[in-house]
Amino acid sequence: MNIILSKFSGYCYGVKRAISIAQNSIEELGKVYSLGSIIHNKRAVEKLENQGLQIVDDIDKNYKNILFRSHGVEKKFYNFANEHGVNIIDTTCTFVKKIHQIVADKYKSGNEIIIIGNKSHPEVIGINSWCDYTAQFVGDEKDVEKLKIDKNCNYVLVFQTTFNIEKYEEIVSKISEKTENLEIFNTICNATKKRQDAILEISEKVDMIVVIGDKSSSNSKKLYELASSRCKSIFVEDCSELDQSMFENVKNLGITAGASTPDFVIDEVIKYIQDLN
Ligand code: SF4
Incomplete structure (x- = not known):
């Protein structure tokens, strides 16, 4: 393999x-x-x-x-x-701090805040606190319909750092249809984008992808979502969740890991798979 x-x-x-x-x-x-x-x-x-x-x-x-x-x-x-x-x-x-600052400044100057992300994720709860918990949330395209838009208000859009880049354009364009008074800050972090781009590239060349990350890690889950939308994929926390039968007929295998996965866990998984070879 x-x-x-x-x-x-x-x-x-x-x-x-x-x-x-x-x-x-x-x-x-x-x-x-x-x-x-x-x-x-x-x-x-x-x-x-x-x-x-x-x-x-x-x-x-x-x-x-x-x-x-x-x-x-x-x-x-x-x-x-x-x-x-x-x-x-x-x-x-520093990327999350930047969002706190944008939200605090824009809220102070009278704007309404919209956060694109998972409203129950601690990062998003933290962001919302910088506008006194007044933000509206959009988790996916369907939520755009639920936004309460007042034509007399100005809106500021920020994104959870780990938001799926593939959904960015669609969500921005749907919200732009609802209001022109919109200032957009693309706060999706580069680390997330690089990991997501890299896995899309790899998905073209492999039969299967292993995504290594904690089940509570938002960016690891997003990587898995992307990988599995392109090819057969599995999501594991470490090598204890792997077994030989998962790799039957796999000739080319892609491996990626979320931004919070330590090197020693990645190394263990690679060693496990190499030993199967
Ligand atoms: S993924 Fe990493 S670099 Fe990006 S915002 Fe989160 S902690 Fe910072």
Whole structure:
């Protein structure tokens, strides 16, 4: 079996940065609390927990240090930490920070915010907090019909960083039909786009694609959606979910991994498949 590993797979810039800040903080400060999972990957989080990171569901004034994850947290947690003297270790990715700033500035100057993405995803909940939870949401083309548009209002469109690039044009054009008072910020991140483009290219050359990522990772799920729309694909968290029968009659195999999948998990999967050969 010939294996083609996507040239863009595994940790993105934002995740690498978050993990490195977390590791340095643990070394320097000892115990560090992380508000929610620092990234969407159980294996990577387990490693950090063994080094001294503790995942918590809520902030507490007794914590000396609180780490904010790469896909961002709600504004209220910054306010709480600042009011109670809790030291913030902010690993929010710069691309997500940029969306927070756009939303905060545009909301302050009187615009209505529309977020294109999954409204229950923590990144999107975080973004919505920067306009006091007033945003409307579009998860897919069908939701455009449900938007409440007032002709006297100006609207600002931002995208969840991991939104599917293939749906961008269609959604923008449908919303543009409903209002002309629209300012669009394409905030889909480059890492996502590169991984999605690369997997579309690979799908032309292979019989099957293995997507490696945590089931809670939005960008990994999107990669799987794209891959499976083009060819037979499987979505696994690590090599424990693989077995030989999955690769019957596969001559050319593509492999990709979400932006929060660590190299050691990708290497394990590649080794497992090479051993089948
Ligand atoms: S996927 Fe993009 S926005 Fe998300 S952490 Fe990585 S670089 Fe940042």
